[in-house]
Amino acid sequence: MKPWSLRLASFVVVVSAALPASATPNFPSAIQRDLQLNAPPQCTLCHNNPAGGTGTVTQPFGMKMRSRGLVPEDEGSLQTALTALQAEGSDVDNDGVPDIQELRLGTDPNGAGEETPSYGCGSSISPVSPRRALPDASVILSGTLMAIGAIFLRRRRNARTERAENEG
Ligand SMILES: [Ca+2]
Structure with missing residues (x-):
């Protein structure tokens, strides 16, 4: 089974590819x-x-x-x-x-x-129509997914570090 970070990265890639091109x-x-x-x-x-x-x-x-x-x-x-x-x-x-x-x-x-x-x-x-000046939804969604992925990766790394410190 793939590590969850690989699954998350795959998900981000698939979602990004499915978003409409500008x-x-x-x-x-x-x-x-x-x-x-x-x-x-x-x-x-x-x-x-x-x-x-x-x-x-x-x-x-x-x-x-x-x-x-x-x-x-x-x-x-x-x-x-x-x-x-x-x-x-x-x-x-x-x-x-x-x-x-x-x-x-x-x-x-x-x-x-x-x-x-x-x-x-x-x-x-x-x-x-000032909302036209906002970035399009695909940019916002991609950025959000990347931010969520970064948060999960950081939390996982912190948990590993904590575990290693407790064991060692
Ligand atoms: Ca003409």
């Missing part, structure tokens, strides 16, 4: 750099929520980028997909203004609103 954090700044935008686009350019995660790329622009080879965590695939959309003049909201041009103009290529807010992943410019 949006690829470098993509907004990479898009800003590649298209020479004044500010990085929000994660909701591609994801259906500001925190992102697996299965949340449901925005038309994000789906189009994926159809042109975009994969998470791969800036090369991001550049390839942006180049493809620009070359084909993609216009996912069919308003006559190509997606890449909309990004440069600061408008939302998905047609959802007047403009793309100019802040990165997880940020919020709306003072009415």
Whole structure:
């Protein structure tokens, strides 16, 4: 039987793996750099929520980028997909203004609103929803599990030390 600390470590690894992945954090700044935008686009350019995660790329622009080879965590695939959309003049909201041009103009290529807010992943410019500025639940849960694990390991070590002192 495995020591309980190994079982705890396994549990933390399994729970962490099961948590939803966040949006690829470098993509907004990479898009800003590649298209020479004044500010990085929000994660909701591609994801259906500001925190992102697996299965949340449901925005038309994000789906189009994926159809042109975009994969998470791969800036090369991001550049390839942006180049493809620009070359084909993609216009996912069919308003006559190509997606890449909309990004440069600061408008939302998905047609959802007047403009793309100019802040990165997880940020919020709306003072009415301050909870968006909080870390996402997976970060809080992972941190809590690690803290609990550290407390248990310390208690076990202290108990061993105490036992050794009593015996010796
Ligand atoms: Ca458009």
